[in-house]
Amino acid sequence: MAQKPNTIAAFFKRFPDEETCLQHLFNVRFGQDFSCPKCERPSKWFRIKAERAYSCQWCGHHLHPTVGTPFEKTRTPLQLWFYAIFLFTTTRNGVAAKELERQLGVTYKTAWRMADLIRKHMADVDGDGILGGAGKVVEADETFIGGHKAGGQGGKGKTVVFGMLERGGHVVTEVVQNRRGDNLLPHVADHVAPGSEIHTDEHRGYVDLAFEGYQHRKVNHSAGEYTRGNVSVNSLEGFWAQLKRSIQGTHIHVSPKHLWKYAKEAEFRFNRRSRPETMLGDLLTTFGPLPQQSD
Numbered sequence: 001m002a003q004k005p006n007t008i009a010a011f012f013k014r015f016p017d018e019e020t021c022l023q024h025l026f027n028v029r030f031g032q033d034f035s036c037p038k039c040e041r042p043s044k045w046f047r048i049k050a051e052r053a054y055s056c057q058w059c060g061h062h063l064h065p066t067v068g069t070p071f072e073k074t075r076t077p078l079q080l081w082f083y084a085i086f087l088f089t090t091t092r093n094g095v096a097a098k099e100l101e102r103q104l105g106v107t108y109k110t111a112w113r114m115a116d117l118i119r120k121h122m123a124d125v126d127g128d129g130i131l132g133g134a135g136k137v138v139e140a141d142e143t144f145i146g147g148h149k150a151g152g153q154g155g156k157g158k159t160v161v162f163g164m165l166e167r168g169g170h171v172v173t174e175v176v177q178n179r180r181g182d183n184l185l186p187h188v189a190d191h192v193a194p195g196s197e198i199h200t201d202e203h204r205g206y207v208d209l210a211f212e213g214y215q216h217r218k219v220n221h222s223a224g225e226y227t228r229g230n231v232s233v234n235s236l237e238g239f240w241a242q243l244k245r246s247i248q249g250t251h252i253h254v255s256p257k258h259l260w261k262y263a264k265e266a267e268f269r270f271n272r273r274s275r276p277e278t279m280l281g282d283l284l285t286t287f288g289p290l291p292q293q294s295d
């Protein structure tokens with residue numbers, strides 16, 4: 001899809017019915033002349049009316065375009081799924097299950113499950129690229145989310161989210177057990193290219209960064225210092241603020257078990273902030289590897 005249908009009218013023009021949605025999935029995942037996995041011949045594929053499937057012109061083998069997508073194990077119409085995804089791409093703070101329930105006319109349980117699978121799909125589509133590199137600045141910081149106000153920093157029920165953000169570029173988040181260095185540094189090694197300049201606050205968990213092939217620069221938050229020259233974690237603070245607005249404003253409460261998906265959802269949006277018009281197309285054309293198909 002070249003352009004987003006960025007209005008409801010454009011969306012329904014592009015996906016007017018169930019058949020169009022299934023055909024779209026077939027086209028982006030297989031397409032006509034796709035070589036049959038069974039007889040191995042390039043085939044014309046014919047729609048089978050009785051199920052969400054297409055059949056090989058030569059041997060009758062079936063392809064199911066929803067297998068391996070978030071829509072695989074569902075009786076909910078594809079058009080409602082696509083519309084739910086559309087809603088996720090047109091909001092800044094996310095979509096509550098209650099809102100999906102109301103707009104789609106499905107049960108709360110179905111709405112919750114759809115939102116959950118859409119967030120996981122956003123996480124998959126976003127992926128986790130490598131941040132930084134020589135001459136680049138990556139900010140690293142942790143934040144506490146959820147729990148009860150009385151708990152204070154690190155209090156009961158709070159979840160620690162660790163973030164790494166290439167300045168002017170992408171962010172990657174990871175939910176961690178606690179903010180000790182041995183929980184944080186392996187994620188830096190996974191996601192940040194050696195030679196990067198990493199900016200953090202004075203937290204002790206970061207002291208070993210300099211020994212891991214990074215240039216480490218610090219600001220001292222506890223002394224009220226938020227920038228020193230170009231050293232800061234202010235871009236990441238902006239991302240945390242957005243994530244917290246989304247969770248507190250839209251979802252009220254998110255359990256620790258599910259928090260990573262909300263962080264990934266915010267990450268997906270943040271990483272496309274300069275090209276929001278690509279969000280819907282990305283989510284409706286990017287799926288995992290084609291699974292083995294059976295009759």
Ligand SMILES: [Zn+2]
Pocket residue numbers: 036037038039040041043056057058059060061
């Ligand atoms: Zn065949």
